[in-house]
Amino acid sequence: MSDIDLNQSVLGWIMQNGIKTERGEKVEFKEHYFLLEPFANWHWKQATMKSAQIGWSTLAILKTFYGLAFRNLNCIYCLPTFDDVHDFVPSKVDNMITNNPVLAKLVHTSDAITKKQIGNNFIWYRGTHGKKAAIMHTSDLNIYDEYDASNIEVVDLYASRLQKSKYKGEWFFSNPIRPGGIDAKYEMSDKRHWMIKCSRCNHYQALDYWKNIDKDKMVYMCQHCKMELNEEDRRVGEWIAEYENREMHGYHINQLMAPWVTARELVYLEETKTPQYFYNMILGLPYIEKDETVDKELILQNIKTDKNNKLRNAMGVDVGYRELHYVVGNHAGIFETGTIKGEKIWKQLEQKIIKYNPITVIDANPDPYPRRKLVPKYRNQVFVCFYKHNSQRKELIEWGQDDKRGHVYVDRNQMISSIIYDFIDKKLPFTTDGRTPQVYLEQNLDEYCKHWQNIYKVTEEDRFGMLYSEWKHSGPDHFVHATAYFKMALSKVPKPEENEEKRVKGAAIYVTDDSIPADRIPILGKDHDLDDNEAWKYI
Known part of the structure; x- marks a missing residue:
């Protein structure tokens, strides 16, 4: 992370202002070390295939505010439906503004559900199940939250609103709940993997539930030496691209990366939830049974x-x-x-x-x-x-x-x-x-x-x-x-x-x-x- 200038980056802005989440908890990276690079990444094309509950919505909200204030960007933030907008903005966006004086000073229209204004720039919060809203505003950055639950036809219409922008940013992220969605975007990307190193044998590996969980001992283990991985082993890593020359940057995030999630919890979830839920929401992977798709x-x-x-x-x-x-x-x-x-x-x-x-x-x-x-x-x-x-x-x-x-x-x-x-x-x-x-x-x-x-x-x-x-x-x-x-x-x-x-x-x-x-x-x-x-x- 030495190439990140904290005085100029969104990370420095967060740390210097003690930014808090919608729950009033201070944003930190000790337990979320795997989010450091995605937070700092302003590449125009990104796709993130992720599990649930890893802090990604907080990342997206803060980066949009920062983009308006310091990068002169207009943004369209897409959620699957208009009802989702009405749930998301008051519970997450508005609460973050309330919890952070620095945001309250920046945001002019803080009480509006469908838009926020910082300076001369706007964030428009829109659903993807109505075509009219998709052609009303120009944008520099489109964020497609829960892409897999969105109407792809309308998402494509939103992309047309970027034509006048020099940046033309599109960031896709979602739990992979349907075939041909975020999993396809990730497959087109440079496919970055969170690589950690075993402190015992120095073997580098991407955390995999089927290879890194010892179900007998209920601990994380190294794929190579089979010895237990400690929390520090899992906490510290680096993102390595599988295909360095591809234009889209892609991240795959699962709950094994989170130091607070124990092996026992993961085994319990595998045993008590459906395979689809476990794959999509916990492992951040697509799961398709033969009775779940028609080709x-x-x-x-x-x-x-x-x-x-x-x-x-x-x-x-x-x-x-x-x-x-x-x-x-x-x-x-x-x-x-x-x-x-x-x-x-x-x-x-x-x-x-x-x-x-x-x-x-x-x-x-x-x-x-x-x-x-x-x-x-x-x-x-x-x-x-x-x-x-x-x-x-x-x-x-x-x-x-x-x-x-x-x-x-x-x-x-x-x-x-x-x-x-x-x-x-x-x-x-x-x-x-x-x-x-x-x-x-x-x-x-x-x-x-x-x-x-x-x-x-x-x-x-x-x-x-x-x-x-x-x-x-x-x-x-x-x-x-x-x-x-x-x-x-x-x-x-x-x-x-x-x-x-x-x-x-x-x-x-x-x-x-x-x-x-x-x-x-x-x-x-x-x-x-x-x-x-x-x-x-x-x-």
Whole structure:
């Protein structure tokens, strides 16, 4: 650390002014020695893959204040949602201003939640789930806090606000809770590792839970000599880059670096928390099980070259702003996915209903049109879905009765998980009518696959300390939900009996007590070889 000028650096400013944390505790580096270099690093591109509770938010807050006051920077500080901003600023930022007279003197607009002003420079605190806020301000430095829980599309929009800056700084940091997030940024960086030296054998090593913990003795041990590492061994180290010539600086921080965290605590956490929680929050590492992500390979293994008769169909429709994403298929497999855009999206959707005559489940929100118009018009054929958690529900899918007829309810997280299990078990095929799976995937399912790759599962604690899993998204996930609605609709369609091939051109065949009334079934096209009266015999 000899190259750091404490009189000119943010470190010197902190020490000289006795800066305190939001809890009123003095910022110190004896126990946080591993934070010295990151605190002093003003490189324009940085990515930090980290565990929880290691002081990184304090670092970010202080560096933004220092950057405005002494480096003439404007800053956009991004958190995943606007609610996160409302939690973060009063509890952390405002408390630090209150606890530090030097900050109170610097910050002019100390009571504003969404911005702080120092001199002529500003920090704007913004969420990443609304595009409008991302194009309102120019910036010199963007900080993406909890990057993995953020909407990556909006993060990219924020990057456009740096174009007029000479600095163009972007700092990404997060617990690695989803694939392709901070772990990917870190992999692109120079990958700095905290290297410590064993005082017994002088072996340099990066602390690794699986190599540095003696579970029998409940102590830290050297990877080489297997002797116990003392607190001083772990406390003092240096950051060594694996790839020195890469532009982005990257740090990986885990709780083994913290002298106050004992080996016994870590073993206890491994034994009592989920693997995902332990990896993400304690080790600062990504953790992916086979049921927690969907990639192209998983989709590819579900593609069959079979022909599909396109009878007894089901359709799921996700509703967006002036666009619909749909999935159509039957028990033989999904045979069409697509997007409907424009001002007459509902008319185009009805054309799909007439063409395939499917049992259809549509997203109930945000547009009320389906439940007001389509559900009454296509009684017992079109339903609207409400995502609703209900621990007392006996079945995954609950169909509304009486005044709720036409409604269907499902637990969002359980339904998404069930679809992934179907993909894993090859129970949700795609039929290509003879086209090769790879070609079909590239030509028809590229966007579909991207939407599945945008979701990830996190394990969190509720206010009672109970763990629960939730699917989140980092980009568009419309086809995920369209597939969920399709699966609901398909559960309403009776499976064809063996050797039952009743074909009527232009109409699907339903044989069920809760079938579609005859007056709701579309009239057969002109090219059919049965007259209308004869055709109804088969329905």
